[in-house]
Amino acid sequence: MAKRKSKTAVDGRASKPRTPATAGDDTAITALGLPPETLSPEMAAYFAKCEEKLGFVPNVLKAYAFDMNKLSAFVAMYNDLMLAPSGLSKLEREMIAVAVSAHNRCYYCLVAHGAAVRQLSSDPALGELMAMNYRAARLSRRERAMLDFAVKLTAEPWQVEEEDREGLRRLGFTDRDIWDIAAIAGFFNMSNRVASATDMRPNSVYHDQAR
Amino acid sequence: MAKRKSKTAVDGRASKPRTPATAGDDTAITALGLPPETLSPEMAAYFAKCEEKLGFVPNVLKAYAFDMNKLSAFVAMYNDLMLAPSGLSKLEREMIAVAVSAHNRCYYCLVAHGAAVRQLSSDPALGELMAMNYRAARLSRRERAMLDFAVKLTAEPWQVEEEDREGLRRLGFTDRDIWDIAAIAGFFNMSNRVASATDMRPNSVYHDQAR
Amino acid sequence: MAKRKSKTAVDGRASKPRTPATAGDDTAITALGLPPETLSPEMAAYFAKCEEKLGFVPNVLKAYAFDMNKLSAFVAMYNDLMLAPSGLSKLEREMIAVAVSAHNRCYYCLVAHGAAVRQLSSDPALGELMAMNYRAARLSRRERAMLDFAVKLTAEPWQVEEEDREGLRRLGFTDRDIWDIAAIAGFFNMSNRVASATDMRPNSVYHDQAR
């Protein structure tokens, strides 16, 4: 993957017509010069499956592809958390992803997972609400408690205590559900930081998905 | 304008199919029960002009319509800041509006002015960048400095000093431009709070404008 | 209005006698070089009324006087919020102004509106309490709730929700009152930022008014 030029463009008022905001996002995926390795057979198959099902390979996977061990470990954890059976619906998991990423103001994850919320809910405005301020959405008490827990865990993890877990249990969440909320919130606290540290750019195709 | 019901919906996992996130947004515009006054001739003409040019009356105007003095004052200030001649382009002014509203996580303003950035720039992703994290956008040095000033003024106004103004002047901003950046940032710090305090809802039509 | 010199004075321990802290405050009102326009007849009349009733024209008005449209819009909004009929007394409105400005540490507004609290309450210490820490004042539950709402809206507007509005209603505030608290808090969040961005200086006469 080619290393990008510095992102501050030429100055001046007459800088119109401006370069599209997504220019380069599909080719220069991060600010780091880390050329991809040859994909392992397993990962090649996985990329092919992405192409088939989504029509593209998410840029985060291309960003990790400079090292097959890192790519495999990321894929294994991601797929377990977001796609494996859980007491949380896939939409709920994506809502957590976006609410956490909104706290961390992570452009990559807000674009990619905002699109997922729009798709899974068939409700474009729900995706925007998660990205802008989940507190303004009309949510069930269950959804709201789930997101409050995830965002508190994001903002001040040292303050999370038994009382917070009890609050979730009272609304019907099992201990396994609590683990899943925590693990997903934790995962996006990781991914948000890897994306911000490397200026990772989302595939341009996400922007108008499920609008 | 009818006062809305409390926004926490019925609970439970089987709450599908969920109510669309924008349900009621065009009819129950705020959480306050403030019935509109009869529009003054001047404001009736202005609303008619909105209908004609935009196809709708922005909900913020309907929210202020319970009192003609408040509505007129708001309209006069808004139109002067956002539409009157200025050293800042209309797009630059809307970029300030969205970057400030992103700091304050104001749903109404992010939706309404995010649409404006998309329209004025013909670049949907630019609107999303302003709403998600303007620091991730590829901006000219001028644009970046303008937004850094507006967001610092939003986050910690007590820290803004001559050095900050000098930084803008060095990039070619005049003292009048500095006033305009400050006044627009200030205005959205006001509007964000009126909107959040009243749970103001954006017209649903904004969501897919200029995508 | 003449543009001021940079404010860092000559250095050194022997810099006594020091220049009075208000030096220049009545002549070089902001750090921006924006010469006043000729006042419109309406604004000239308003300035004359200020001179007559207050004995001076508040510097914020002089600061806006480089553009009659901006000045008129500011005056219209200010007078509606602070002087028009409302469920909030004028003193309550000024208390909100000062508590918000204290959060934002705005020198101009603390001086000018601190004086207003002293005058309207005939209680100098009340003005100081609002400027220093309103939580240390002995307030009625109504006053305290009003200020808590205004300051929460100032500090973290994204957290204001129905529960906050309900708290005000339980203490007897109407929905119109809630609007007024929000609109005044919002207005000073704007003014604090315009003042800080331009280093606006309060008229020196405020300092010993109503002591």
Place this chain on the structure above:
Amino acid sequence: MAKRKSKTAVDGRASKPRTPATAGDDTAITALGLPPETLSPEMAAYFAKCEEKLGFVPNVLKAYAFDMNKLSAFVAMYNDLMLAPSGLSKLEREMIAVAVSAHNRCYYCLVAHGAAVRQLSSDPALGELMAMNYRAARLSRRERAMLDFAVKLTAEPWQVEEEDREGLRRLGFTDRDIWDIAAIAGFFNMSNRVASATDMRPNSVYHDQAR
């Protein structure tokens, strides 16, 4: 010292005429019921000296008078820091006291030491600037650096490093001066917290001293 009643007064709009904000401040000095001990001869002499020189005994001394050991230790440390020979003038020391107390929004210390700044400088507005936002004052570079150090040490002590000390040395502060700035800033970080924890009230006489 009599323990005060809870400070939330009777509610209701018709609560005028309101109780003066300083009511009780000279008799019920803290929210704790800690009756004074008999003053030791040394402390009795000190209180007499206060009466003679100031015309009153500062309430903080009365608050500590429930225990002679605590009172003596406080007086010894206070007098050494604020009155003993130092490279910092008495005014500079009081400016530090007020700027630190402003960060911590301590009513007692802002009132008492704000009065001291007014007196020592013969400049009432300087006292208000220290209490409202010292960054808005026209200070010498020396004064500004001294206050920036004291306030950084107050806000985020874990970030203070050699670079900060070097900045002071470059402006002519000796290592002993640096100690004194730190010790005074530290002392008011202590006193602000004792005052806030006990709702300590300033002598009402401070309010109009040196206006």
Place this chain on the structure above:
Amino acid sequence: MAKRKSKTAVDGRASKPRTPATAGDDTAITALGLPPETLSPEMAAYFAKCEEKLGFVPNVLKAYAFDMNKLSAFVAMYNDLMLAPSGLSKLEREMIAVAVSAHNRCYYCLVAHGAAVRQLSSDPALGELMAMNYRAARLSRRERAMLDFAVKLTAEPWQVEEEDREGLRRLGFTDRDIWDIAAIAGFFNMSNRVASATDMRPNSVYHDQAR
């Protein structure tokens, strides 16, 4: 793994002798009732290797053992980041782990990785410095820049930009090193949150390792 009792112990001053702070830490590892699955052969071998090399199985592994997929994914990612070849030494990686965990005040990770820093450096005080305030340690410029990047990424990931990456490159870090710093900081931002959300307890044996 047995679910723990609520952690607030019996009250009262005579509660001596107090229960040791580590009581239960080796048996009731989290606050969630998630019984372990049978270990897969691969994971059984890994646990055996831990027993052999460390003398115990780290509690975090036991906490994940309720689900083999989650355990495997965690182990794969952890081992790649902390043990695989990298431009960062193992000590540097553990220093990042502890400095990040100190920002997040994560008891589990501070205990477990504090021990690792002590061991790898043969310098007990270095472990304490990383856990208490890494800025107080005498570090090389390389180490300091690495930790500053990791902690900024932890505290305000949205502020990390090209300038931060350039700072690392100027000190000799490669783009691969930058990835590794970001990935390790990200990983502990995840683990800190999983640990805090579940009240995960460190093996008691860590406390006196390498003192």
Place this chain on the structure above:
Amino acid sequence: MAKRKSKTAVDGRASKPRTPATAGDDTAITALGLPPETLSPEMAAYFAKCEEKLGFVPNVLKAYAFDMNKLSAFVAMYNDLMLAPSGLSKLEREMIAVAVSAHNRCYYCLVAHGAAVRQLSSDPALGELMAMNYRAARLSRRERAMLDFAVKLTAEPWQVEEEDREGLRRLGFTDRDIWDIAAIAGFFNMSNRVASATDMRPNSVYHDQAR
């Protein structure tokens, strides 16, 4: 006391073997060049008593020894707060010291008073819990409330009110106990800042005391 060299060591990866983290901590106690005065007889006796009872003189005392008045005042206040009769046990007082110092991330106080908690409790892990996150410790309700009050007073003293004091009273704390909690929390808010401002180093012997 000799002034230390700047703490950033020589750079480079091959900087092994690294200088021990405590190098110089027992000889160059602060970053300031403040040579000790001759000890007064009273202070000489006190230092001798420290040597006899502890085996060493705590570095904070050596740091203050450049001025006998400052040293005496510090010692008087410290001994009164931490050793004189009080409704708080000595362990409780040291727990407050460490929890406050953890909030302020003060290396000196965490090392010195962490050792004191370990010694007084005969429970090394309790010392680590206080330094890392007291919320993760299994405390009595009394202990927890005491530390919550002390840490709130540290983090946002302006928010402490009658409700906080009432919470302590309900758990059996007297008004004198409340004073003591506040005074100790205040004292360490002072000491943390003096230590951070001067880069004060703890005696190396503390590190393995009572492990």
